[in-house]
Amino acid sequence: MAKRIDVSGLSAYYGSVRAIEDISLTVEPRTVTAFIGPSGCGKSTVLRTLNRMHEVIPGTRVEGKVMLDDVDLYGAGIDPVAVRRTIGMVFQRPNPFPTMSIYENVAAGLRLNGVRGKSDTDGIVEQSLRGANLWNEVKDRLNKPGMGLSGGQQQRLCIARAIAVSPDVLLMDEPCSALDPISTLAIEDLIAQLKNEYTIVIVTHNMQQAARVSDRTAFFNIEGTGKPGKLIEIDDTPRIFANPSQRATEDYITGRFG
Amino acid sequence: MSSDTPPVLAEPEGQAPEPVRARSALTEKAGLGDRAFAGSARAAAVFILVIMAAIAGFLIYQAVNAISQDKVNFLTSFAWDPDGNNTNGVPTFGIAAIAWGTLVTSVVGVLLGAPVAIGVALFITQYVPRKLGSFFGYIVDLLAAVPSVVYGLWGLLVLDRHMSGVSKLIEDVLGWIPMFKTNGTYGSSMFTAGVVLAIMILPIVAAISREIYKQTPREQIEAAYALGATKWEMIRLAVLPYGRSGVTSAVILGFGRALGETIAVAMVLTTVPGLVTRILQPGGNTIAANIAVQFGEAFTTGRQALIASGLVLFLMTLIVNYVARLVIRRSTNKAGA
Amino acid sequence: MSLSHPSPIRKAKNTAAMAAMGLALVVALIPLVSILWTVILKGAKDFNAYFLTHSMRNVAEQQDSGGAYHAILGTLEQVGIAAAITIPLSLLVAIYLVEYGRGRLAQAVTFFVDVMMGLPSIVAGLFILSFWILGLGYQVSGFAASLALLILMMPVAIRSTEEMLRLVSPALREASYALGVPKWRTIVKVVLPTALPGIVTGMMLGIARIMGETAPVLLLVGAANSINGNPFSDPQGSLPLFVFNESQNSLQAAIDRGWAAALTLIIIVMLLNLFARLIAWWKAPAAAR
Numbered sequence: 001m002a003k004r005i006d007v008s009g010l011s012a013y014y015g016s017v018r019a020i021e022d023i024s025l026t027v028e029p030r031t032v033t034a035f036i037g038p039s040g041c042g043k044s045t046v047l048r049t050l051n052r053m054h055e056v057i058p059g060t061r062v063e064g065k066v067m068l069d070d071v072d073l074y075g076a077g078i079d080p081v082a083v084r085r086t087i088g089m090v091f092q093r094p095n096p097f098p099t100m101s102i103y104e105n106v107a108a109g110l111r112l113n114g115v116r117g118k119s120d121t122d123g124i125v126e127q128s129l130r131g132a133n134l135w136n137e138v139k140d141r142l143n144k145p146g147m148g149l150s151g152g153q154q155q156r157l158c159i160a161r162a163i164a165v166s167p168d169v170l171l172m173d174e175p176c177s178a179l180d181p182i183s184t185l186a187i188e189d190l191i192a193q194l195k196n197e198y199t200i201v202i203v204t205h206n207m208q209q210a211a212r213v214s215d216r217t218a219f220f221n222i223e224g225t226g227k228p229g230k231l232i233e234i235d236d237t238p239r240i241f242a243n244p245s246q247r248a249t250e251d252y253i254t255g256r257f258g
Numbered sequence: 259m260s261s262d263t264p265p266v267l268a269e270p271e272g273q274a275p276e277p278v279r280a281r282s283a284l285t286e287k288a289g290l291g292d293r294a295f296a297g298s299a300r301a302a303a304v305f306i307l308v309i310m311a312a313i314a315g316f317l318i319y320q321a322v323n324a325i326s327q328d329k330v331n332f333l334t335s336f337a338w339d340p341d342g343n344n345t346n347g348v349p350t351f352g353i354a355a356i357a358w359g360t361l362v363t364s365v366v367g368v369l370l371g372a373p374v375a376i377g378v379a380l381f382i383t384q385y386v387p388r389k390l391g392s393f394f395g396y397i398v399d400l401l402a403a404v405p406s407v408v409y410g411l412w413g414l415l416v417l418d419r420h421m422s423g424v425s426k427l428i429e430d431v432l433g434w435i436p437m438f439k440t441n442g443t444y445g446s447s448m449f450t451a452g453v454v455l456a457i458m459i460l461p462i463v464a465a466i467s468r469e470i471y472k473q474t475p476r477e478q479i480e481a482a483y484a485l486g487a488t489k490w491e492m493i494r495l496a497v498l499p500y501g502r503s504g505v506t507s508a509v510i511l512g513f514g515r516a517l518g519e520t521i522a523v524a525m526v527l528t529t530v531p532g533l534v535t536r537i538l539q540p541g542g543n544t545i546a547a548n549i550a551v552q553f554g555e556a557f558t559t560g561r562q563a564l565i566a567s568g569l570v571l572f573l574m575t576l577i578v579n580y581v582a583r584l585v586i587r588r589s590t591n592k593a594g595a
Numbered sequence: 596m597s598l599s600h601p602s603p604i605r606k607a608k609n610t611a612a613m614a615a616m617g618l619a620l621v622v623a624l625i626p627l628v629s630i631l632w633t634v635i636l637k638g639a640k641d642f643n644a645y646f647l648t649h650s651m652r653n654v655a656e657q658q659d660s661g662g663a664y665h666a667i668l669g670t671l672e673q674v675g676i677a678a679a680i681t682i683p684l685s686l687l688v689a690i691y692l693v694e695y696g697r698g699r700l701a702q703a704v705t706f707f708v709d710v711m712m713g714l715p716s717i718v719a720g721l722f723i724l725s726f727w728i729l730g731l732g733y734q735v736s737g738f739a740a741s742l743a744l745l746i747l748m749m750p751v752a753i754r755s756t757e758e759m760l761r762l763v764s765p766a767l768r769e770a771s772y773a774l775g776v777p778k779w780r781t782i783v784k785v786v787l788p789t790a791l792p793g794i795v796t797g798m799m800l801g802i803a804r805i806m807g808e809t810a811p812v813l814l815l816v817g818a819a820n821s822i823n824g825n826p827f828s829d830p831q832g833s834l835p836l837f838v839f840n841e842s843q844n845s846l847q848a849a850i851d852r853g854w855a856a857a858l859t860l861i862i863i864v865m866l867l868n869l870f871a872r873l874i875a876w877w878k879a880p881a882a883a884r
Contacts, residue, residue: 085775095766099788109774295779302687303704316726377619403868405807407835457626490612518715520810546717568721579713
């Protein structure tokens with residue numbers, strides 16, 4: 001079920017270094033929101049705070065609120081493991097589990113969480129692979145290793161794996177940066193379909209991609225090395241690209257820096 | 259996961275979940291398995307520390323016990339008679355002679371073994387195709403798989419016969435140096451033991467050196483070739499300097515291995531009491547071999563004295579291994595700066 | 596200025612260097628060939644079914660009879676016990692170091708693993724002698740030898756497992772966490788299976804190493820000539836120790852038994868090595884893809 005995310009006053013730290021400062025933004029359900037900005041501006045860090053993946057790295061810390069509908073993900077008694085089951089994630093490089101077959105990879109989220117039952121697993125695997133536009137390519141070799149697929153197929157396998165646990169939100173951290181243009185196009189088509197059911201947040205380096213796939217775009221920036229990243233503005237994508245309200249956004253989009 | 263909180267994915271589609279459900283789904287505690295697992299991993303880590311501490315405690319206790327009964331200086335005496343067989347029960351023992359023998363055999367082993375090992379590593383990494391190189395590497399690694407008792411058997415019954423001729427030749431050429439003089443008999447000597455040790459440390463030194471030489475940066479190799487260097491000049495310009503500290507520490511590690519080798523040395527050497535300085539004639543002893551040879555006839559004080567000597571051997575290998583690590587660390591610091 | 600060859604001296608040096616290194620390889624291979632050749636040649640004389648199935652009970656040393664069964668049995672039991680304790684323990688310690696360990700405890704464990712790594716095997720025997728036999732008052736037994744062997748296997752097993760676990764890409768762990776899988780299940784179901792071939796190889800090399808250890812066993816096992824299937828009481832035989840003891844005898848019958856036992860030992864150790872490397876080699880291409 002697609003849900004709304006409300007971020008307010010969010011800061012994240014690596015040890016004593018503040019990576020992002022005072023971020024507040026809203027992600028509407030069933031939309032694609034793109035995070036853009038120069039390298040090191042903290043857009044990936046913001047993404048990783050949304051499903052509490054940030055704290056997987058030792059010595060990290062988060063301040064502020066992330067509301068998923070009306071639940072504060074950083075509130076007392078919230079289990080980060082359960083949060084990640086609700087908010088799925090796709091990474092920069094395709095990372096299927098090398099010891100598992102295609103089928104097992106898609107079923108991994110269910111199996112590893114201790115869900116049993118063969119028949120409905122079959123159904124979920126097929127449904128997820130169809131959802132990731134991969135079913136027709138792999139239906140005859142579900143028991144072959146996931147590592148045997150091409151890079152683009154592997155990434156779609158990872159998307160299938162993420163949606164198999166029916167998350168409320170799907171986070172994508174530069175999902176196409178390791179792929180060729182044709183595979184990139186396939187993933188972008190897929191994102192357009194997926195937004196009918198999921199709330200999607202995508203980090204991208206590629207501004208054309210942000211313009212193509214997203215409904216809303218958030219621009220992040222840093223003042224200099226060692227300074228924390230900040231949200232400059234978030235708005236409807238056409239507006240950001242045609243008529244941004246901030247000078248820095250315009251400079252970045254027109255290629256004057258970054 | 260209890261049955262009244264099904265996984266989130268089971269929520270019926272198209273129906274807004276009530277907030278209370280959502281909250282319970284996010285707060286469920288899967289943490290028990292995590293804590294139990296982390297706890298047992300931690301317990302295992304603590305357990306081996308406790309065992310090590312207990313063992314060290316017992317070892318030092320036995321050693322101190324023996325040394326307190328010793329009637330001569332433990333560090334400087336040449337005698338080894340802890341049960342007082344020749345002195346009416348007065349324990350007299352020291353490690354000077356056996357520590358000397360340990361050092362001499364190990365130095366001979368390193369002097370003979372290290373150059374061959376480094377040559378093998380260079381040949382395998384620089385001169386033969388990669389596939390053939392890893393095949394040769396595997397074959398040389400097989401030397402490390404041979405049990406030391408088999409080295410001992412071979413050294414005693416095969417190698418030692420051939421060492422007489424070599425030893426005689428060395429005496430003829432270098433006999434004017436006291437160390438290489440003999441009483442006319444050869445073999446079962448510290449030199450033979452050194453040769454066996456050289457063979458035993460060869461595979462480990464070769465394996466580490468091989469890994470290091472393999473990592474020589476391409477740019478440095480190409481830079482040397484671009485200056486018009488021959489292959490050997492390239493190796494001297496790029497490969498050897500790059501590997502210097504790593505290979506040095508490999509050689510030191512090999513030395514540490516040689517210090518502690520027991521059974522092969524015990525089998526090859528004809529042990530005689532006291533200090534032996536002539537390395538080509540029968541005789542000599544090492545700390546480790548002394549333990550293996552004396553243990554059967556040792557009584558209470560004798561065993562404790564052997565434990566004390568083992569503690570000294572342990573300290574020697576600790577220092578050697580520490581130096582090896584220091585060499586590596588200093589060079590990586592330099593590279594990082 | 597000529598574009599043909601470097602000066603004759605440089606060329607000669609180049610050729611001499613190559614010849615010297617090739618010679619080093621030959622020199623290194625001579626002992627290997629000689630050892631294997633002699634052990635096979637001399638060991639084959641007594642190496643037969645009788646040798647493998649009979650002990651040295653009531654065999655006089657000059658008799659051309661007897662076998663190594665008691666020693667093989669003893670060694671297999673001692674190594675088996677050592678491995679059965681070491682494998683789970685070192686797995687847990689390695690998991691602790693890679694997945695959980697930060698701070699003092701991890702540093703202390705790493706330090707002691709380093710110390711144990713360079714431990715001479717005879718000192719491991721003395722450890723157990725002073726702790727188990729002189730300290731706690733137990734008698735010599737196969738189990739006492741197992742304890743010393745496990746001290747020797749532990750650092751090898753921990754270090755190689757640690758390396759294999761560190762090779763598992765953090766991206767796989769993140770992929771699993773992102774699916775909402777708890778850390779311990781991630782370790783058990785994702786990290787361990789991925790690292791498994793490497794871990795198995797490391798463990799088998801560790802077992803092969805302790806299989807041939809003589810020095811610590813010499814102090815602890817009691818060297819029985821008869822079959823004793825119980826490692827927990829009374830002296831036991833040991834295959835490497837059997838080789839050592841027979842070699843200390845000048846009678847030809849004993850020497851022959853020593854060679855045959857050495858052949859048996861080499862066959863077991865080499866098979867373990869071969870299997871270990873086969874697993875590594877067979878699984879490597881899949882991981883490298």
